[in-house]
Amino acid sequence: MAKFMDVHHGMKGITAEQLRAAHQADLDIESDERVHFERAWADPESGTVYCLSEAPSAEAVQRIHERTGHKADEVHPVPLTV
Amino acid sequence: MAKFMDVHHGMKGITAEQLRAAHQADLDIESDERVHFERAWADPESGTVYCLSEAPSAEAVQRIHERTGHKADEVHPVPLTV
Numbered sequence: 001m002a003k004f005m006d007v008h009h010g011m012k013g014i015t016a017e018q019l020r021a022a023h024q025a026d027l028d029i030e031s032d033e034r035v036h037f038e039r040a041w042a043d044p045e046s047g048t049v050y051c052l053s054e055a056p057s058a059e060a061v062q063r064i065h066e067r068t069g070h071k072a073d074e075v076h077p078v079p080l081t082v
Numbered sequence: 083m084a085k086f087m088d089v090h091h092g093m094k095g096i097t098a099e100q101l102r103a104a105h106q107a108d109l110d111i112e113s114d115e116r117v118h119f120e121r122a123w124a125d126p127e128s129g130t131v132y133c134l135s136e137a138p139s140a141e142a143v144q145r146i147h148e149r150t151g152h153k154a155d156e157v158h159p160v161p162l163t164v
Binding site for chain 2: 003005014015016019020023039040041042043044045046048050052076077078079080081082
């Protein structure tokens with residue numbers, strides 16, 4: 001398992017409720033891919049969302065996001081953390 | 083005070099020790115601007131570093147990063163969190 005940071009662009013105007021609902025949709029099915037989405041942060045003004053997860057691969061992260069209708073624009077492994 | 087996510091590109095090959103040292107340099111002076119850098123995540127392969135902070139403004143975050151020699155390429159307020 002490894003940590004991943006994924007980034008979504010084009011989410012301008014996202015609300016707290018929409019972020020919560022999107023995150024919950026991921027949580028509801030994440031175990032199918034042994035992914036866990038830990039946190040998400042959103043900037044409604046630039047339309048950027050960052051999701052931190054633990055997962056077996058970047059592809060597993062992306063498969064969950066695709067199934068819940070919000071494919072990530074970038075998925076980066078982040079093996080280093082402080 | 084607000085949350086910010088800042089992003090650094092071009093950090094290919096960054097090591098755990100370099101990330102730790104850069105983060106510590108920020109911590110050492112962050113109080114000058116009432117910033118607190120909470121976490122940082124790095125992808126040495128793409129050369130991307132993400133820093134999560136609490137700060138009075140994006141400019142305050144950037145001033146700390148500039149003084150420690152690693153100006154951020156993007157600083158986003160992230161008012162929404164899950």
